[in-house]
Amino acid sequence: MAVRNSLERVIALLDLFSEERLEWSPDEMMDELGYSRPTLYRYLKTLKEAGFLTSMPSGGFTLGPRVVEMDFLMRRSDRLVAHAQPHLEMITAAAPCTALVVRWYGHKLLCVASECSSPDAQTSYPRGRPMPLARGAVSRAIIAFLPRRKLLPIVTANLDGLRNAGLGEDLDAVLDVFREVRRAGYAVAHGEVTPGVIGVAAPIFDGGSGPIAALGVTTPANAAERLDAAKMGEIVSRSAAEISGHLHRDRIFGTVDTE
Amino acid sequence: MAVRNSLERVIALLDLFSEERLEWSPDEMMDELGYSRPTLYRYLKTLKEAGFLTSMPSGGFTLGPRVVEMDFLMRRSDRLVAHAQPHLEMITAAAPCTALVVRWYGHKLLCVASECSSPDAQTSYPRGRPMPLARGAVSRAIIAFLPRRKLLPIVTANLDGLRNAGLGEDLDAVLDVFREVRRAGYAVAHGEVTPGVIGVAAPIFDGGSGPIAALGVTTPANAAERLDAAKMGEIVSRSAAEISGHLHRDRIFGTVDTE
DNA sequence: GAAAGAAATCTCAAATATAGAGATTTCCGT
DNA sequence: ACGGAAATCTCTATATTTGAGATTTCTTTC
Numbered sequence: 033m034a035v036r037n038s039l040e041r042v043i044a045l046l047d048l049f050s051e052e053r054l055e056w057s058p059d060e061m062m063d064e065l066g067y068s069r070p071t072l073y074r075y076l077k078t079l080k081e082a083g084f085l086t087s088m089p090s091g092g093f094t095l096g097p098r099v100v101e102m103d104f105l106m107r108r109s110d111r112l113v114a115h116a117q118p119h120l121e122m123i124t125a126a127a128p129c130t131a132l133v134v135r136w137y138g139h140k141l142l143c144v145a146s147e148c149s150s151p152d153a154q155t156s157y158p159r160g161r162p163m164p165l166a167r168g169a170v171s172r173a174i175i176a177f178l179p180r181r182k183l184l185p186i187v188t189a190n191l192d193g194l195r196n197a198g199l200g201e202d203l204d205a206v207l208d209v210f211r212e213v214r215r216a217g218y219a220v221a222h223g224e225v226t227p228g229v230i231g232v233a234a235p236i237f238d239g240g241s242g243p244i245a246a247l248g249v250t251t252p253a254n255a256a257e258r259l260d261a262a263k264m265g266e267i268v269s270r271s272a273a274e275i276s277g278h279l280h281r282d283r284i285f286g287t288v289d290t291e
Numbered sequence: 292m293a294v295r296n297s298l299e300r301v302i303a304l305l306d307l308f309s310e311e312r313l314e315w316s317p318d319e320m321m322d323e324l325g326y327s328r329p330t331l332y333r334y335l336k337t338l339k340e341a342g343f344l345t346s347m348p349s350g351g352f353t354l355g356p357r358v359v360e361m362d363f364l365m366r367r368s369d370r371l372v373a374h375a376q377p378h379l380e381m382i383t384a385a386a387p388c389t390a391l392v393v394r395w396y397g398h399k400l401l402c403v404a405s406e407c408s409s410p411d412a413q414t415s416y417p418r419g420r421p422m423p424l425a426r427g428a429v430s431r432a433i434i435a436f437l438p439r440r441k442l443l444p445i446v447t448a449n450l451d452g453l454r455n456a457g458l459g460e461d462l463d464a465v466l467d468v469f470r471e472v473r474r475a476g477y478a479v480a481h482g483e484v485t486p487g488v489i490g491v492a493a494p495i496f497d498g499g500s501g502p503i504a505a506l507g508v509t510t511p512a513n514a515a516e517r518l519d520a521a522k523m524g525e526i527v528s529r530s531a532a533e534i535s536g537h538l539h540r541d542r543i544f545g546t547v548d549t550e
Numbered sequence: 551g552a553a554a555g556a557a558a559t560c561t562c563a564a565a566t567a568t569a570g571a572g573a574t575t576t577c578c579g580t
Numbered sequence: 581a582c583g584g585a586a587a588t589c590t591c592t593a594t595a596t597t598t599g600a601g602a603t604t605t606c607t608t609t610c
Binding site: 040089 | 417420
Binding site: 559561574 | 585590592599600602603607610
């Protein structure tokens with residue numbers, strides 16, 4: 033654990049609240065982080081006043097309303113989500129599947145919108161769920177279209193993961209796969225993220241360099257037998273291109289904000 | 292602007308990102324907050340590394356992936372949401388309306404789950420949207436059931452708002468309204484939050500003192516003519532009671548966590 | 551591909567705010 | 581109203597933060 037300044041120590045406090053554990057008592061936090069009592073309470077008080085944490089009736093602390101509100105803000109004013117929503121609905125209405133939009137955050141993939149018409153809960157992928165960087169059509173649809181100078185470091189850094197996903201034995205083989213995705217305009221994956229589920233995805237651009245997100249569709253493999261990958265790729269690519277067009281226009285003419 | 296310690300200054304930075312404005316450039320932040328360049332960049336770097344902010348291709352900053360992930364965590368492990376979901380679906384399936392769960396955060400009401408079957412977009416109320424404290428059935432359903440020592444300060448602090456909402460001219464009149472809500476077990480409101488929309492709501496308890504949330508249903512007034520308020524109150528109360536029962540049991544037997 | 555311009559980071563000393571031990575107050579259930 | 585736990589306060593030594601300016605890194609333009 034490197035030297036931490038006070039802000040990092042506060043953030044370490046927020047880091048405690050994870051999937052494994054969403055409620056912590058002050059004493060447990062002290063044990064875990066080694067902060068003194070007054071210090072911990074000072075931090076807690078400020079975070080609580082700002083709404084990042086709330087105290088439960090049980091005496092413990094959890095994440096607070098501020099988190100929910102900030103996510104609401106993001107959702108509500110995210111043009112990507114707004115423009116993608118009709119497409120998600122259209123796609124899920126046409127066949128039992130999950131359609132999702134995954135945003136590229138520079139070194140992390142996160143689902144930001146999804147619709148699901150498949151009865152199979154396995155395929156569902158809600159907003160907020162992180163997506164692995166080395167596997168899946170969505171991830172490949174984004175990485176493949178990154179500008180060279182960003183693509184190479186990411187590929188080399190994740191080479192092991194990509195190899196395990198079966199993309200190829202060495203760097204060149206993996207790069208070939210990405211080249212092929214670029215040529216086709218979309219990526220296909222067979223059960224890489226969820227076993228038994230086929231995924232197809234195409235990149236979304238906003239006019240800047242490189243994709244900012246991807247539109248993906250996943251279907252249970254048995255259902256996908258009828259919908260062949262090429263056809264799905266076609267549909268996904270077209271929708272992704274339309275969304276990109278909207279974003280591009282927004283960017284040029286300035287965002288028509290709020291409402 | 293009172294004296295602020297460094298943590299509060301960092302939070303003030305996050306406060307900038309509001310409904311009005313979700314993208315800020317470093318220079319704009321400096322102007323707004325008066326921090327020096329190195330200080331601002333130090334803050335930004337840490338917040339960015341922690342994922343609370345991201346830099347946009349345009350050079351500005353916005354809220355980052357961490358926010359979305361934290362909301363996902365909360366949503367996914369919120370027993371209130373989990374237990375309420377089937378009821379929301381059941382209620383919205385029965386008639387065109389919006390059913391929502393609003394959590395009480397000690398001094399703030401926030402919608403945490405909602406389903407909508409009404410074609411009228413007016414009635415929709417998505418997760419993350421704050422709810423006014425002085426108006427609406429949901430708010431009243433919660434406040435009315437607070438323990439005395441919490442109820443009084445809140446009512447007196449918001450007396451003006453409550454008066455404007457038409458609850459009564461003075462403190463005693465307002466308290467009478469709440470007493471009546473307690474007697475009925477649910478609250479009814481006519482167009483208080485959204486004009487032309489009728490709301491009915493009942494409190495949800497988890498076994499501690501005071502309600503932790505409310506279940507609400509809103510319908511366009513014309514559609515509500517057929518469903519009289521008493522009947523809606525009945526349904527909402529029953530669902531709220533069932534949800535309370537689940538939460539109570541969870542609390543006693545310990546949470547069956549994760550999955 | 552080089553050069554100008556902008557953006558981000560670094561250096562370092564002064565000063566200021568922070569940390570923590572222990573005392574004290576407030577809160578809560580009985 | 582009481583007792584025990586939870587949260588906050590006081591105060592000083594000390595470590596940390598701050599900010600001006602220099603410097604590096606990245607980006608855009610030619």
